[in-house]
Amino acid sequence: MVNRSPETSAFAGRAEFDEAVEQARGAAQAYYDTGDAVMTDADYDELADRIAASVAAHPEWDDRGVTTAVAAGASAGGDVRHPTAMLSLDKIKTPEEADAFVATLGGDGCLVEVKLDGLAIRAEYADGRLTLAALRGDGATGEDVTAQVRRGIAGLPSELATPWSGEVRGEVYMTVEDFEAASANRVAAGGKAFVNSRGAVAGAIRSIDRAYEAPMTFATYEITGDGIDPAGTHLGRMDRAQELGFPAACRLIPEVAGECFTAEQVNAAIEVIGGRRAALVFPIDGAVIKANAESTRRRLGLASRTPYWAVAFKYPPDTASTVLRDIEVRVGRTGRISLRAIIDPVVVGGTTVTRATLHNPQWVAEQGLALGQTVAVWRAGDVIPRVTSPIGEQPHGLTPWLAPELCPQCGEAWDKSSLLWRCHTASCAAANALAYWCSREALDVDGAGDSFCDAVIEAGLARNVADLYALTADDIAELPVGKTTAGGTVMLGRSNAERIIAGLEASKQQPFNRVVTGLGIRMTGRSVGRWLAARFKSMEALRAASVEEIAEIDKMGLIKAQHVVDGLIAMSDVIDRLAGHGLTMRVVDDGGAKPLAGQTYVVSGSVPGYTRTTVSERIEALGGSASSSVSAKTTALVTSETTTSKAKKAAQLGIPVIEPEEFARMLA
Numbered sequence: 001m002v003n004r005s006p007e008t009s010a011f012a013g014r015a016e017f018d019e020a021v022e023q024a025r026g027a028a029q030a031y032y033d034t035g036d037a038v039m040t041d042a043d044y045d046e047l048a049d050r051i052a053a054s055v056a057a058h059p060e061w062d063d064r065g066v067t068t069a070v071a072a073g074a075s076a077g078g079d080v081r082h083p084t085a086m087l088s089l090d091k092i093k094t095p096e097e098a099d100a101f102v103a104t105l106g107g108d109g110c111l112v113e114v115k116l117d118g119l120a121i122r123a124e125y126a127d128g129r130l131t132l133a134a135l136r137g138d139g140a141t142g143e144d145v146t147a148q149v150r151r152g153i154a155g156l157p158s159e160l161a162t163p164w165s166g167e168v169r170g171e172v173y174m175t176v177e178d179f180e181a182a183s184a185n186r187v188a189a190g191g192k193a194f195v196n197s198r199g200a201v202a203g204a205i206r207s208i209d210r211a212y213e214a215p216m217t218f219a220t221y222e223i224t225g226d227g228i229d230p231a232g233t234h235l236g237r238m239d240r241a242q243e244l245g246f247p248a249a250c251r252l253i254p255e256v257a258g259e260c261f262t263a264e265q266v267n268a269a270i271e272v273i274g275g276r277r278a279a280l281v282f283p284i285d286g287a288v289i290k291a292n293a294e295s296t297r298r299r300l301g302l303a304s305r306t307p308y309w310a311v312a313f314k315y316p317p318d319t320a321s322t323v324l325r326d327i328e329v330r331v332g333r334t335g336r337i338s339l340r341a342i343i344d345p346v347v348v349g350g351t352t353v354t355r356a357t358l359h360n361p362q363w364v365a366e367q368g369l370a371l372g373q374t375v376a377v378w379r380a381g382d383v384i385p386r387v388t389s390p391i392g393e394q395p396h397g398l399t400p401w402l403a404p405e406l407c408p409q410c411g412e413a414w415d416k417s418s419l420l421w422r423c424h425t426a427s428c429a430a431a432n433a434l435a436y437w438c439s440r441e442a443l444d445v446d447g448a449g450d451s452f453c454d455a456v457i458e459a460g461l462a463r464n465v466a467d468l469y470a471l472t473a474d475d476i477a478e479l480p481v482g483k484t485t486a487g488g489t490v491m492l493g494r495s496n497a498e499r500i501i502a503g504l505e506a507s508k509q510q511p512f513n514r515v516v517t518g519l520g521i522r523m524t525g526r527s528v529g530r531w532l533a534a535r536f537k538s539m540e541a542l543r544a545a546s547v548e549e550i551a552e553i554d555k556m557g558l559i560k561a562q563h564v565v566d567g568l569i570a571m572s573d574v575i576d577r578l579a580g581h582g583l584t585m586r587v588v589d590d591g592g593a594k595p596l597a598g599q600t601y602v603v604s605g606s607v608p609g610y611t612r613t614t615v616s617e618r619i620e621a622l623g624g625s626a627s628s629s630v631s632a633k634t635t636a637l638v639t640s641e642t643t644t645s646k647a648k649k650a651a652q653l654g655i656p657v658i659e660p661e662e663f664a665r666m667l668a
């Protein structure tokens with residue numbers, strides 16, 4: 001890691017310089033090729049500055065393009081040659097440097113735009129159809145990403161409304177929403193969560209046969225072609241771009257969309273963008289100051305790596321690197337797990353930070369975070385600091401951190417059905433109990449997600465699951481269920497409200513075992529719910545059962561049985577009211593045939609058309625039993641695996657194995 005020094009100092013010796021060049025090229029390769037962070041941008045910029053200072057002092061030293069080429073160190077650009085080079089931008093950090101840049105314009109007008117943090121792309125259109133899209137690459141040639149762009153990028157359509165021919169250049173990036181969706185989709189497809197939005201764009205736009213949807217957005221900053229005056233102004237060209245349907249980067253923040261003529265105006269615009277930065281829904285890493293008139297641009301000209309007519313103002317870094325020392329696990333008000341990183345003190349976003357949040361246990365595991373590892377900490381505006389990624393390779397000998405299997409507050413196992421694990425015991429939280437009741441494994445109430453359950457408790461509209469059934473759409477339509485990035489309130493809305501009320505109504509048809517499961521009694525889950533329903537057949541009989549009678553159920557035992565009895569007593573009022581609302585309180589025998597009577601199946605993995613719960617329910621409805629472990633009593637194991645311990649045990653015991661597809665046909 002680079003040591004911070006107050007001034008940019010040249011390297012003393014050639015060996016040290018060569019090593020720095022190697023380090024910078026290696027970091028750039030990771031940054032451009034895969035979007036990985038080997039160091040923070042601020043550390044990279046400082047290293048590059050020191051390399052530049054060294055070359056200035058020793059012109060004979062070779063920096064292998066670090067200060068003179070676009071993306072030096074990254075893999076070869078690709079096979080699309082750009083008609084004119086796609087350049088980088090010189091960086092400035094202070095108002096004085098902005099003054100100096102404005103002075104070079106000699107009174108000509110300029111614009112201050114957001115510097116979007118994504119990937120530079122150019123796209124060619126012929127008669128309104130996208131014919132080619134390519135990344136910046138090394139500036140001269142770039143990678144062909146036409147097919148990936150055709151999968152859909154907001155603002156960069158495959159087909160325009162008019163038969164225009166020409167070329168647009170700009171940035172492809174992910175909004176906060178794009179990023180969260182892309183990351184979740186990638187995890188759902190069995191991949192890793194993305195670390196940051198620029199890395200996500202790099203990963204998504206380059207992968208040729210991506211198995212997950214990755215929404216992306218485009219904004220332009222250059223356009224040439226039909227009806228575009230190459231000798232005109234930037235603002236004039238952007239007007240035309242917008243008419244064609246391409247959003248213009250210079251208009252993303254309307255307050256700064258006008259032309260500036262003085263250094264005061266430019267610095268004021270830089271401040272406006274800086275102030276809005278934390279609340280923007282798109283990622284930026286600076287502001288670009290650029291000449292408006294083509295005549296000014298031609299007069300100032302281009303250097304090999306950057307134009308002279310534009311510069312990038314970099315805001316003070318909102319990301320710093322530090323060492324992760326510990327991770328604290330807590331349970332929030334709603335029963336959700338929350339992770340807090342204890343880090344070595346580091347200055348970020350203007351304050352010293354010693355604690356930061358972490359996404360969730362799965363993310364920590366995916367990133368392989370270990371105590372003692374260097375991590376990036378991000379802090380913007382008043383947002384709580386957050387650990388956003390590991391930095392560099394994990395030092396040798398560290399063991400990745402794993403979240404505890406049990407809730408530290410009550411000792412129960414987590415409900416891991418969503419990314420933010422929950423503790424669903426009544427003692428841990430009421431909102432939790434509602435969310436568990438509404439979850440897919442229990443009553444499966446359509447539309448009633450975590451944010452709804454939290455909000456309904458917060459608003460005092462419900463204290464327990466029975467209260468849900470007294471709600472009307474009017475009661476809940478205006479519930480605040482979230483915040484916009486700008487701090488506004490998101491309401492549930494009429495159609496969502498109606499969907500939830502309908503979902504609650506439909507849940508009255510769910511079988512009795514789901515009701516038992518949904519009560520969320522300690523140490524019970526979907527299996528116990530099914531066992532109790534199968535054994536006692538009605539809530540009346542279940543409530544009358546003794547601890548010993550319940551304990552007789554195979555695998556229940558006295559401790560679980562005691563929890564069941566205690567739980568039913570504690571919830572007796574809620575249960576009575578649920579019965580009053582019409583929830584199913586007894587096993588309804590459909591009178592159908594029982595072809596699986598006397599048979600026991602172990603299902604491992606997924607059966608097409610069923611969840612783990614519904615497949616067990618179906619087996620039982622046909623008279624069979626569903627078990628989780630293979631024994632001599634097992635009729636057959638349902639799996640497509642051959643190497644799992646269950647498969648091996650079945651082979652040893654000579655128990656037949658059925659393919660999931662075939663089993664689905666048997667159940668139908």
Ligand SMILES: NC(=O)c1ccc[n+]([C@@H]2O[C@H](COP(=O)([O-])OP(=O)(O)OC[C@H]3O[C@@H](n4cnc5c(N)ncnc54)[C@H](O)[C@@H]3O)[C@@H](O)[C@H]2O)c1
Nearest residue numbers: 027028031039040041044088089113115116120221249288
């Ligand atoms: N962390 C690392 O290891 C690492 C490694 C290499 C580079 N970097 C970072 O990358 C930077 C250098 O990258 P670069 O040379 O690709 O330049 P850059 O990305 O900083 O700036 C040039 C780019 O800005 C983009 N841009 C966004 N909005 C724009 C607008 N409104 N108008 C014009 N252009 C706009 C364009 O795509 C253009 O290619 C460094 O400052 C450093 O922070 C980091």
Ligand SMILES: [Zn+2]
Nearest residue numbers: 407410423428
């Ligand atoms: Zn708990």
